[in-house]
Amino acid sequence: MANAVLLNNIDHKDLRVITRHGRDMDESYAYVQTFPAEFRMLQAHYPIIFRRESEARPFEPVALFGFESDENLFLDEQGWDASTVPLLVERLPFLIGRDGDELMIHIDLDSPRIGTQEGEPIFLPHGGMSPYLESVNTMLLTIHEGMQSNAGFIEALMKHELLEGFSLDVTLDDGSQNRLAGFYTVNEERLAVLDAAALDSLHKAGWLSAIYFQIASLSNFRALIDRKNARRAAGR
Template identity: 60%
Template sequence: MPNHAQLNNVSHKDLRIITARGAQYGDSVMSALTFPGEFRDLQAHYPIVFRKSADGSFEALALFGFQEGENLFLGPRGWKANYIPLAIERQPFLIGINGEELMVHVDLDSPRVSSTEGEAVFLPHGGTTEYLENVNSMLLALHNGIQQSRGFIAALLHCELLESFVADIELDDGSQNRLAGFYTIHEERLAALGGPALEGLHRAGYLQAIYMQIASMSNFRALIDRKNRANAA
């Protein structure tokens, strides 16, 4: 169970964070939450898909594998991509909300937390380190991005641009894998949109993110190749 605490330079004056990447630090995850402003960086490496939550809302995800607990971007030397999604990079920190104020919290039970190794969070006299300043920037970008995602998802639903898909994948060893429960952009409906609808998406800043998501789907081939290499190892 997570053990979240509001970060402060008294209780956590000796806090250090291990920034190495590996399964032992909780990185064996199939996907990570993302947002439209991050799509440009993600689309060079990962498929970006959408998932419907239990409450019926949609969220965007960067996909790392084909089953729960599988991250095909993890290797003996860490994360094998030039960009790590902010939802992964910011761990073990998260934002807590106190009224209208955003507060930095830390999961003290995270395997990344240490008092002897890793990046220092506070300076000896209590000031914030450059590492923590970077974390603060990541948390704010992630928080704002997730908030802005609501309008993006609403626009996709209004234009009926989300469609579910099922990917049946046969690997080199003959095994069958099925990826289901995710959604992508319906390209034919996008192409059929009239000028006013496209102009509205463009003015809202959503059109670029839509094309970034579509482009990201070409990464499925590379993800399958990673799966084949992992099975052969």
């Protein structure tokens, strides 16, 4: 559980943030949330699929890092082994909060990224935002707008009945079995038979390209399996 508090330049004036990636940075999780505007960059590295915690909650797109709980196959001794890191990871230890209608930056004081000796300063000596914090502020705004867009995207997918459950059975080189289940993807057959009006509405809303990026991202399952095999072979 994050110990999130409102960021301020009095209580947190000396704090610094470690920006490197690694297992000691609490990044060992199998997936992270994402949003349509991020698909273009992420589809080069990660499978993008959909999950749903319960019938009462909407679907959400996620970038997949591994096949097991707490497994991130993109973390190695050198850090994060991909040129693009999802924004929901990159923004840590910062979070978006609200004060009424105003968006505010919060910080997780229990994050291993937080310190006073190593890392990027959050504030300037006289209390102003550091260039690093300014970049974080821009990132958090992008995330907020992107996550807000998920509702419309999911609504469009469900309207056209484009989401379907899938499972993936993987046999690794050492003979062990892995099964990925409980996730969803776009049904390509249904997409292929949508009429011109439906495709036009998806295009005008900005969802059609995101759909194709999501479908294209599924080719990364092969690379993810290769990472899993390499990790097993190395005994890590």
